[in-house]
Amino acid sequence: MAQTMMRAIRYHRFGDPDVLQLERTPIPEPQTGEVLVRVISAGVLPIDWKLRKGLIPLPLKFPYTPGSALAGIVEAVGSGVSAFRKGQAVFGRSPNGTYAEYTTASVDSLALKPELLGFDEAATLSGGATTAWQALIHDGQLKAGDRALIHGAAGGVGLYAVQFAKWKGAYVVGTSGTANQNFVCSLGADEVIDYATTPFEKVVGNMDFVLDMMGGETLDKSWSVLKRGGTLVSLVAQPSQDKADEWGVRALKPARLASRKDLEDIADLIVEGHVKAEVGQIFSLSEARQAHELSQRGHGRGRLVIRVADE
Numbered sequence: 001m002a003q004t005m006m007r008a009i010r011y012h013r014f015g016d017p018d019v020l021q022l023e024r025t026p027i028p029e030p031q032t033g034e035v036l037v038r039v040i041s042a043g044v045l046p047i048d049w050k051l052r053k054g055l056i057p058l059p060l061k062f063p064y065t066p067g068s069a070l071a072g073i074v075e076a077v078g079s080g081v082s083a084f085r086k087g088q089a090v091f092g093r094s095p096n097g098t099y100a101e102y103t104t105a106s107v108d109s110l111a112l113k114p115e116l117l118g119f120d121e122a123a124t125l126s127g128g129a130t131t132a133w134q135a136l137i138h139d140g141q142l143k144a145g146d147r148a149l150i151h152g153a154a155g156g157v158g159l160y161a162v163q164f165a166k167w168k169g170a171y172v173v174g175t176s177g178t179a180n181q182n183f184v185c186s187l188g189a190d191e192v193i194d195y196a197t198t199p200f201e202k203v204v205g206n207m208d209f210v211l212d213m214m215g216g217e218t219l220d221k222s223w224s225v226l227k228r229g230g231t232l233v234s235l236v237a238q239p240s241q242d243k244a245d246e247w248g249v250r251a252l253k254p255a256r257l258a259s260r261k262d263l264e265d266i267a268d269l270i271v272e273g274h275v276k277a278e279v280g281q282i283f284s285l286s287e288a289r290q291a292h293e294l295s296q297r298g299h300g301r302g303r304l305v306i307r308v309a310d311e
């Protein structure tokens, strides 16, 4: 008899990491335009723990399975699907929870996984590379010769932002803690500022582009390092339009989700050797709590990944 049940992390209320439970639940069925994916690896994004704590004003239906970033293998296709077939390796995003052995996803939010990229590496792309792509390339319209300041350059988004900016031909300054200075250099940054010892606003200026992912003081102090006509993109707060007018810069918070074309463009850059994926620590499905505890600390390098299954 075909398998009908799967293991999945679920929570039944908002709370601390201990609300995450490993449970058995029915394998979902792909609807029209969707595929069923056997998840091999799931990326652990900061939004996953923010949702779990009830910090993001989105309506969640309990029990809720966390996770949106995935890499896995197409197990079945829904009606009307011609873009993928059973057995293909894919990566991308699902709105239906990826800390699970199976999930369903729209064909528009998936792309074929390049063979040279492992499943763990591919699970770092959605919500990491896609966010950086949206911020720098799509919305930010970064150009060759621009001077770009990337805050949080060692993290799951920042590591791709540094590499995309270098690929575009920008001069890149990254910020990170002391332990991650060499790592950010290895990504290609021209300068790295240790935020623990050096106030960035004292040592950089005349920037065309700033990527903020801290908000608060970091966002407040970022205006002064931009030249007039520059661009400030924040991932965590809608920047003040009054401040943008005062400093003569364009300021925005990205809203659009990555398309299949974005995923394919990013995969091409990886295959061509312009960009590399970086995995942080790897956890098993039953270690989802530990993964959230670590993600919540807000420090570290590379994307945390949950290895759900063997290939």
Ligand SMILES: NC(=O)c1ccc[n+]([C@@H]2O[C@H](COP(=O)([O-])OP(=O)(O)OC[C@H]3O[C@@H](n4cnc5c(N)ncnc54)[C@H](OP(=O)(O)O)[C@@H]3O)[C@@H](O)[C@H]2O)c1
Binding pocket: 045, 046, 047, 127, 128, 131, 151, 152, 153, 154, 155, 156, 157, 158, 175, 176, 177, 178, 179, 180, 195, 213, 214, 218, 235, 236, 254, 295, 298, 299, 300, 301, 302, 303
């Ligand atoms: N709106 C969106 O679409 C969207 C999408 C993705 C992410 N985000 C948000 O963007 C933020 C970053 O996401 P992520 O996935 O990159 O997180 P992450 O993987 O947890 O990385 C966070 C990084 O921030 C660094 N950091 C901590 N304090 C810092 C400071 N004061 N100055 C500079 N760097 C600092 C840490 O480096 P050290 O270890 O060196 O301290 C760490 O590498 C999160 O708040 C997330 O929710 C938003």
